Each structure stands twice: as structure tokens, then as C-alpha cells.
Amino acid sequence: MAAALLRLFAFWKEAELRRDIDDYGISAFPLVVIHPNLTEGIHALVQSFGIGPIRANTILLNWFDQLPPSDPETREQEYGRNLRTAFRLGRNIIILDTKPDAWNDLESIPPADRRIDVWWWNDATSRLMLLIAYLISRHEEWEDAKIRVLAACFSEETRETVADLANVLDEVRIDAEPEVVIRPSPDAVAAYSDDAALVFLPFRFKGDQPLDPFDEKPEALLSRLRNTAMVLAAEDIQLDADPETGTAAQTAAATDALADARKKAETEEKKTEEASELAEEKLKALEEAAASGVGVEELSRLRSEAGEAKQQAVQAARKAAKTQAKVELAKREAEALKGTVSNK
Structure with a gap:
């Protein structure tokens, strides 16, 4: 009778752990160890938790x-x-x-x-x-x-x-x-x-x-x-920048490539904003000059600067669009490789 009650208690506690794990969206496996002595129970829990040769x-x-x-x-x-x-x-x-x-x-x-x-x-x-x-x-x-x-x-x-x-x-x-x-x-x-x-x-x-x-x-x-x-730390670890070979290495490389692509996209986006702001300033200066009746040469110079600024803004926007496309491509590649790893 006592053994049956202990098994039922362990079942309830494991079910409770599973609910908590599901609620928090954690990838984990619950394990309940019943022991009359806490210290000895910790010995058992620490040494038994894991899957096959994999131990926490x-x-x-x-x-x-x-x-x-x-x-x-x-x-x-x-x-x-x-x-x-x-x-x-x-x-x-x-x-x-x-x-x-x-x-x-x-x-x-x-x-x-x-x-x-x-x-x-x-x-x-x-x-x-x-x-x-x-x-x-x-x-x-x-x-x-x-x-x-x-x-x-x-x-x-x-x-x-x-x-x-x-x-x-x-x-x-x-x-x-x-x-x-x-x-x-x-x-x-x-x-x-x-x-x-x-x-x-x-x-x-x-x-x-x-x-x-x-x-x-x-x-x-x-x-x-x-x-x-x-x-x-119970043991030393190696902070090795080179991952294992195979899919893991490809996944790490793809993740790094995605991070680099995002940084470049952010940089190009900032350049696009700056170029657009400059083009607007040049256009505004041109409009104000035309309204104030400045000379032909000055008006021609301002028109040239406004046109050049607009062209630079267009080029910056195109470059930003290309870098953003590279981000999306790198993101798809990284997600595909992560899916390959998780399915193994």
C-alpha cells in the first residue's frame, strides 16, 4: 500500500512538473526521485538525471x-x-x-x-x-x-x-x-x-x-x-570558437552570417536615412532660393546639389534594399539548418 502511494505521489509531482514546463515553453524532461532523506535523495537525483549517456x-x-x-x-x-x-x-x-x-x-x-x-x-x-x-x-x-x-x-x-x-x-x-x-x-x-x-x-x-x-x-x-x-564551475571548459564539424559547424557559420548581414543592413539603413535627410535639405534650400529670386548661377548650383543628393539617396536606398534581401536569405538558411539539427 505504501509503495503504491509513493508511486502515485511521484506520478502527481511529475505531472505537475510537466505542466510547469509546458506553461513556460521549456524544452526539458521532468524527473521525480522519492527518498526519505533529502541529502541522499539529491545524490540519487543528480547522478540519475539524463538520457542515455547524456548527463546534466x-x-x-x-x-x-x-x-x-x-x-x-x-x-x-x-x-x-x-x-x-x-x-x-x-x-x-x-x-x-x-x-x-x-x-x-x-x-x-x-x-x-x-x-x-x-x-x-x-x-x-x-x-x-x-x-x-x-x-x-x-x-x-x-x-x-x-x-x-x-x-x-x-x-x-x-x-x-x-x-x-x-x-x-x-x-x-x-x-x-x-x-x-x-x-x-x-x-x-x-x-x-x-x-x-x-x-x-x-x-x-x-x-x-x-x-x-x-x-x-x-x-x-x-x-x-x-x-x-x-x-x-565544477570543471574547466574550453571557450573554443571553432564548433564541431558537420551540420553544427554549418549552423554556427550561418548564424554568424545572419548576424553580420543584420549589422550591415542596419548600417545601410542609417546611411539611407542620412542621405534622404540631406536630399530634403538640399531641395528645401533650392525652393527657398527660387522663391527669393537669387541669381541664375546660384540657382543652377543649388539645383545641381539637390539633384546629386537625390541620386545619392536613391542609390543608398537600393543598397539598403539589397542588404535587407541578404538578411532574409541568411535568416532562411540559418532557420533551415537549425531545423535540420533539431530533427536529428
Whole structure:
């Protein structure tokens, strides 16, 4: 009887997870593990989740302040102990701390006006944070968000640090703005990143206690930021700009080509607007001159300038139309390749 009730409970919980996944439009597989002991249950869940040889290597969860209420001290100890268990089993940890108003406000902020700050300590966790920030920027709702990499520097050699970081970003082809912060502190993090849409910060363990980059409990710093992801990498990753061969490589190349085509189209569109504005100004000057009765030579000069400006505007519009056509072609090619990958 007890076994049947446990199976029924697991069925209900899995169905609940499926509904949440469907409601949010997430591509994910639910898994429910029932165990009388939470720590041992985490052992089982972390090691069993996956499909065939594919195993999850990263765990995303809320900061413990957002968990159901219980004894604060006991809750913090259990939270840290369970996190450390997952980390020891080789899983990357991402702790997301968001303020409800700040997260909801993102819906009213255009992607182009959002900024993702990555606090860089030049280690495995830094590389993982940069990769995740880049992947977020590839999502359609964050597509034009800017990435800023803030490098912690404890000396005055800022020029070398900026150059090294710029080289890293260039090698991996990630469009981000490098900046060095001399002798960073919690106050510096808050000052630099209080207006960021999302902040990536490293953390570490001291015993079972998660600590921020400055060896302090994270609560004080988290309270000064809007949306924060604290990250700890269980293993190093390679920020390799060259994808695997075959369809994946073609998809990456097509995606890059689409991004380049869009940038060129934006540039040409701006040139078209400028050329059109200049043509209108020249035409207006011609009309005013004709109305004021200027000399024949002056009128001829203004007419020539207006005609030339109009011709340039027409040429700019044609070029913009061609670049926009290339965008549509690149978009179709990228979507076709993505469909090929997803159907495999």
C-alpha cells in the first residue's frame, strides 16, 4: 500500500512538473526521485538525471531566501550542505537571486537596452559565466543585450589586463566590452552593476557555507543588486570558437552570417536615412532660393546639389534594399539548418 502511494505521489509531482514546463515553453524532461532523506535523495537525483549517456552537468536553483520558510539557521546549513553535495558530484552550480519587481521590469526594457555584467576572475568559473552570458544573448528576448566583462585586478597593470581580456574575447568571438576594476570590493560591485539587467558573480564554499568573491556571506551584496546569478564551475571548459564539424559547424557559420548581414543592413539603413535627410535639405534650400529670386548661377548650383543628393539617396536606398534581401536569405538558411539539427 505504501509503495503504491509513493508511486502515485511521484506520478502527481511529475505531472505537475510537466505542466510547469509546458506553461513556460521549456524544452526539458521532468524527473521525480522519492527518498526519505533529502541529502541522499539529491545524490540519487543528480547522478540519475539524463538520457542515455547524456548527463546534466549544471544545476540551477534559487537562493535559499526564496525557499519555503523554516528555521533560518537550519535552512542555511542544509542549503549549503546540499549544494556542496551536488558540487562534489561534479555539477556546476548556478544560484539565481532575483527581485520580483526587477525581474518583471525586464519585460518593459528592450533587449538593446539591457546589459549583462560578468565579473571576471580569469578562472574556470569566469569562463563558464562568460559562456552562459553569451548563450543568453543568443536568445531572441536578449538578442541585442550588451555583455560587459569586469576583470578583477589587484595591481595597477590595467593596460595589460584589458589587453589580455580583449584577446580572450577576440579569440572566442564573443562581442563583449572589457573593463578592469582595480581592487574590487562589494561596494565596487554594487556601484558598477546596480543598473545591470543581470549580473554574474563567482562564489565558493567554506565548509558548507557559500561565500561571495570577497569571502563574505552573499546576502548583503545580493540585496544591492537587481538580478544576480552566482556561479561555481565544477570543471574547466574550453571557450573554443571553432564548433564541431558537420551540420553544427554549418549552423554556427550561418548564424554568424545572419548576424553580420543584420549589422550591415542596419548600417545601410542609417546611411539611407542620412542621405534622404540631406536630399530634403538640399531641395528645401533650392525652393527657398527660387522663391527669393537669387541669381541664375546660384540657382543652377543649388539645383545641381539637390539633384546629386537625390541620386545619392536613391542609390543608398537600393543598397539598403539589397542588404535587407541578404538578411532574409541568411535568416532562411540559418532557420533551415537549425531545423535540420533539431530533427536529428
